[in-house]
Amino acid sequence: MKVKHLLTMILAFTIFAVTAKNVKTANDLIGTWKYTVSNVPPEYETGFMTFERKDDKTTGYLGQQERMEMKELTIDQGKVTFKLDFQGGILTVTMTQDGEKLTGTIVSQDGEFPITATKEAAK
Secondary structure (H helix, E strand, O other): OHHHHHHHHHHHHHHHHHHHHHOOOHHHHOEEEEEEEOOOOHHHOEEEEEEEEEOOEEEEEEOOOOOEEOEEEEEEOOEEEEEEEEOOEEEEEEEEEEOOEEEEEEEEOOEEEEEEEEEOOOO
């Protein structure tokens, strides 16, 4: 009987540990990411996005010199969403994080565009 309880506890602990390891947090996102957007003019194809932690809150920016603030940024179990004011319109970005990679779409008044991003090594 004790062996059965011990095995059950070990199994429960293993499931909890694996689940906890796979849960994405805002801290996994912190850093600089190089992105690529498909089917857009060349000047908008690549760039950088940065996620920072300030005052117990995650914030984000697109660009390095001219930084556009990410608005309505939410991070929930590996799903990242935010909006950007861009040339008089709103871009809605939805991405899913898988380790050091983000994939998703940007929706604008001109359509939907695929986006991928790879996390840059910390300096």
